[in-house]
Amino acid sequence: MKKMIRTIIIDDEPLSRDELKFLLQNYNEVEIVAEAESGEKGLELIMMKEPDVAFIDIEMRQMSGLDLARTIQNMKKVPLIIFATAYPNYAAKAFRVEALDYLLKPFDEEQLHETMKRVKERFKSKISEKPNQVSKLAVEDEGRIVYLPPSEIVYLYREERETIICTKDRNYNLKAPIKELEEKLKGYPFFRTHKSYLVNLNKIEELIPWFNGAYQLKVEGKKGEIPVSRNYVKSLREQLEL
Missing domain, CATH: 2.40.50.1020 (LytTr DNA-binding domain)
Structure with a gap:
């Protein structure tokens, strides 16, 4: 069975979440396992669902996308982080927290296609790695x-x-x-x-x-x-x- 790329979308704008979900339907290997309207809820769902990829808005109330990304870096399983934002000036900070990519709103299908190519390449290399049997x-x-x-x-x-x-x-x-x-x-x-x-x-x-x-x-x-x-x-x- 083909391994699905388990994905979460974290954005406080419902229309942006809906647009991204619609565009991701074009990728058969993507399974959207959760969505969240805040950084706090997103953190809870990442801990619970352990997704492979997280699309995260940057400008959110209380916990920003950058704060969320810094927090999840210490987890045992860290999802690939893709920032999805209307603000281009955060790009440098985004890559300091090891983001895989940076998508600008409104979403461009070609840019999303390039992002998903990178996701699939990274995902393929991760699942082909031999897991450590013992870590003590x-x-x-x-x-x-x-x-x-x-x-x-x-x-x-x-x-x-x-x-x-x-x-x-x-x-x-x-x-x-x-x-x-x-x-x-x-x-x-x-x-x-x-x-x-x-x-x-x-x-x-x-x-x-x-x-x-x-x-x-x-x-x-x-x-x-x-x-x-x-x-x-x-x-x-x-x-x-x-």
């Missing part, structure tokens, strides 16, 4: 090598010259810097709350006000709190909240 973090433990699934890591932090990885049951000490481990865990739901802390978003239970705009986190199965620098609070809340 290797850590040394008393002369042995233990392979940790990222989902079991609650958080990790830097202390003096070591990085401590904390699971629900025990801790592991590594020499590798936290930046190196953050890179290895890219694609999993980890978030830097502080220069010395990296936290699994799925393990967070509470966000507690502290002082001077800073916060602390309570995480699943662990006593004590984790610091959240005030510079990271807004971005963290965007990650956690629908």
